[in-house]
Amino acid sequence: MSDSVLILTECGAEIGFGHLTRCLSIANAFQQAGANAQIWLQADDSSLAQLPGSVRTESWCDALDSLDGELSAAGAVILDSYRATEDQIGQVARANARVAVIDDVFR
Secondary structure: OOOEEEEEEEEEOOOEOHHHHHHHHHHHHHHHOOOEEEEEEEEOHHHHHHOOOOOEEOOHHHOOHHHHHHHHHOOEEEEEOOOOOHHHHHHHHHHOOOEEEEOOOOO
């Protein structure tokens, strides 16, 4: 199993930066524990200038099919999104059995 953690989240003018802030803290905790934590961020154009350089902007919501290999190679995936559909959550879970979903909306 890989020691990498892949964190998928989002931010933007309509969403705010709460998801990103939470995920930066989670990534930092994993890094302090010796894991390689990477954040993939779905962001709108108005937010890009405000992002830390360590965050990879990746339109993961629209590209899960092409990201399957990277999802399955990760030691674990954390999905912090309220935009992700149940189908997208299922697709991530099929790609990697170690998935934690943080969901602000009761589904």
